[in-house]
Amino acid sequence: SFALTQPPSVSVSPAQTATISCSGENLANKYVAWYQQKPGRSPVLVMYQGSKRPSGISERFSGARFGDKATLTISGTEAPDEADYYCHVWDRKIVFFGGGTRLTVL
Amino acid sequence: QVQLVESGGGVVQPGRSLRLSCVGSGFNFKNHGMHWIRQVPGKGLDWVAMISYDGGEKLFADSVRGRFTISRDNSKNTQFLQMNNLTPEDTAIYYCAKDNYYDSSGGHMDYWGQGVLVTVSS
Numbered sequence: 160s161f162a163l164t165q166p167p168s169v170s171v172s173p174a175q176t177a178t179i180s181c182s183g184e185n186l187a188n189k190y191v192a193w194y195q196q197k198p199g200r201s202p203v204l205v206m207y208q209g210s211k212r213p214s215g216i217s218e219r220f221s222g223a224r225f226g227d228k229a230t231l232t233i234s235g236t237e238a239p240d241e242a243d244y245y246c247h248v249w250d251r252k253i254v255f256f257g258g259g260t261r262l263t264v265l
Numbered sequence: 266q267v268q269l270v271e272s273g274g275g276v277v278q279p280g281r282s283l284r285l286s287c288v289g290s291g292f293n294f295k296n297h298g299m300h301w302i303r304q305v306p307g308k309g310l311d312w313v314a315m316i317s318y319d320g321g322e323k324l325f326a327d328s329v330r331g332r333f334t335i336s337r338d339n340s341k342n343t344q345f346l347q348m349n350n351l352t353p354e355d356t357a358i359y360y361c362a363k364d365n366y367y368d369s370s371g372g373h374m375d376y377w378g379q380g381v382l383v384t385v386s387s
Contacts, residue, residue, distance in 0.1 A: 189371070190371045190372070190373065192374070194310070201377040201379055202310065203377070204373060204374065204375050207365075207373040207375075208373075213375065245310050247373065247374070249369065249372075253326070254300070254312035254315065254326075255312070256309060256310040256311070256312060258309050259309040259310070
């Protein structure tokens with residue numbers, strides 16, 4: 160059955176580029192969304208339809224899809240980017256979330 | 266601005282029922298699908314249910330199908346989650362979220378509420 164797989168954690172140094180991956184069957188042909196969640200807060204949409212940024216989201220955030228993988232890339236990573244990130248797709252009338260990736264800015 | 270405010274959470278015994286509400290404002294509520302998503306503190310996001318703009322389409326996760334029902338009252342900009350036969354595994358923060366589409370056409374959740382805690386315990 161369908162599932163989304165994310166690495167549990169990613170670490171990055173300030174000002175470097177962080178890439179968070181999300182794996183699932185045929186993601187290149189699905190609308191992938193990404194959410195950022197900081198401790199004690201509700202999730203916030205940071206990317207949709209694979210590579211589109213909602214208004215108010217920094218241009219440092221970008222997204223891509225290819226084959227069975229989607230990625231969220233954060234360039235020039237800053238301390239406030241430290242959070243949990245979740246990918247999301249629909250598959251056959253069911254919503255799937257990845258398990259989440261904890262981004263640590265060292 | 267878009268606001269989603271959940272209510273109705275609390276502590277309930279196993280086997281009992283609880284109804285959550287979510288009032289939306291700042292957008293045309295009747296034109297959007299709405300979701301419930303839950304999260305055990307410290308764990309990941311777990312989708313629960315979705316209702317289309319007119320209530321004609323209702324979708325559920327396998328873990329709650331047959332126990333939970335979802336409904337909406339567009340005249341009051343409110344959606345509901347009726348949770349029956351609750352178990353300790355249903356303990357979580359429940360979030361209300363707005364879909365950018367009107368149904369299950371593959372949209373995303375562009376706004377989320379602050380969440381409400383449901384604790385199932387004897």
